[in-house]
Amino acid sequence: MRDASPFGSIIVGAHGVFITWVFDVVRRLAARAPHARVVQIDREDGILSFGKDYQIYLSNYPGPAAIDAIGRGDLSVIAVVEDPADILAFQRTVIGLSHLQSIRAQTTSAVANFAIGQSDRVTVLSRDNSTDAKAVVHSIARSLQIGLGRDEIDAVVNEVADASGGDSLEAALKQHVRDYLAPIRFSLGDGQIDQLNLARSVMDPLLAMAKGSAVRPISWPTPVFKFSGDPELPPPEVIDVAGPARTLYYGPYFHLPPNRYRVEAFLAFSEEIEDVPFVLEFYGERFDNLALARARIERRKAGGYRGYFVLNHVDALQSLEIRLIVERGVERGRLSLIELLFFVDDNTGQMLLPSAP
Structure with missing residues (x-):
């Protein structure tokens, strides 16, 4: 220093x-x-x-x-x-x-x-x-x-x-400290432990950034999102997409440090889903419903899917909303939004990706 x-x-x-x-x-x-x-x-x-x-x-x-x-x-x-x-x-x-x-x-x-x-x-x-x-x-x-x-x-x-x-x-x-609480060093029950570990999974890469390490991607897993079918409950790991065009998942209204990110979306589709366009959109709370980024996913086959797109995030005051949208009606099928990963661009055109094990 x-x-x-x-x-x-x-x-x-x-x-x-x-x-x-x-x-x-x-x-x-x-x-x-x-x-x-x-x-x-x-x-x-x-x-x-x-x-x-x-x-x-x-x-x-x-x-x-x-x-x-x-x-x-x-x-x-x-x-x-x-x-x-x-x-x-x-x-x-x-x-x-x-x-x-x-x-x-x-x-x-x-x-x-x-x-x-x-x-x-x-x-x-x-x-x-x-x-x-x-x-x-x-x-x-x-x-x-x-x-x-x-x-x-x-x-x-x-x-x-x-x-x-x-x-x-x-x-x-x-x-x-008037409102002192001791550090958590013991089990508080499965539900609470899941919530505590969720906080760590989202925040640990952001805390590492403050220490000079931006290699580990920021993770937004399924539990941080809301499911449009029942937004008051935790989102299911697998959802039935049968029905009209609509938003399936949305949220989480988290903040990111201003930067250029390569975003990786991990999804899984059932075998019934073919040639149905899904769209991932990013919105900021300070923009009037104008998408900051948009990625279309088409002609899906059963199994896992990894999609990539770039998000140039410039406004620290904006929280971010992601919407996973099915653009037209589907007769049957299941889908999982597994997680979104945000890799920091090092401004030289190369992504800061972790080394292979």
Whole structure:
């Protein structure tokens, strides 16, 4: 990591136990630096590129201005990483979000992760790997570079660490975070475990981006979508497509970091389906029903199908809706939408695909 940038720093991460504590630490450190100014920002807020104060931005939901500033090197970054399952449990218990709402919120928090991973001004803090509260506080202070001495930093350590004198980060979180929840380390029942693992499967590649690795594709599996036949229930793995032209699957209204993606769609068809056009369409919430991308699937035979198309996603504020549509009536047949994978284009014309085993 380089010295801090001339304009400021930003601390980014999904709303959970760890970042609640980190934000508190940052505010306490900044209070000891007369030239530091802490500002909490949201998706549509701007970033100052001038001023006498050193700007420290706190954000659970960064937006285009923050992404651009990180990309230009105007902001140093502290990326706060926590197990997506722990974030889900926190947001469900404290905020009242459903598991899909929490995953959606976590993807919104991750829209800057590709830019973060490409920056050389990044400190990554992980609850899983950080066992010493004092070390974490000193790491934050080094990243902020606001001119505090060791005694001033240790004074903050004494305020936010375990009051019994221990070094445990988890003990500090338990004492100082009002809505503390312990990390999930045990079975909570099959249904809940499925939801927690779903959060990890969607979010883990996005968290890897913040650490500089964009090789693993982002996965949107079947359970994140809605089935038009019964949108209030989890989508079935196999659906009967007999009936009129209509949308079969739609959703999930997740966010992606702005980038160019090669999208792979995995579907399976029964043997009764022949020469029936299916269409995959991408829509953004900020466009008036104009498709961002469209791929037609025709002359299907029974078995698995892998379709490819390119999505140039430019607006971090847009959530994305995918629609799998059958364009005309079908007498009989079954279909499965297995998953969509998003591979990052490295801007040289080559896709960042994982190596063969």
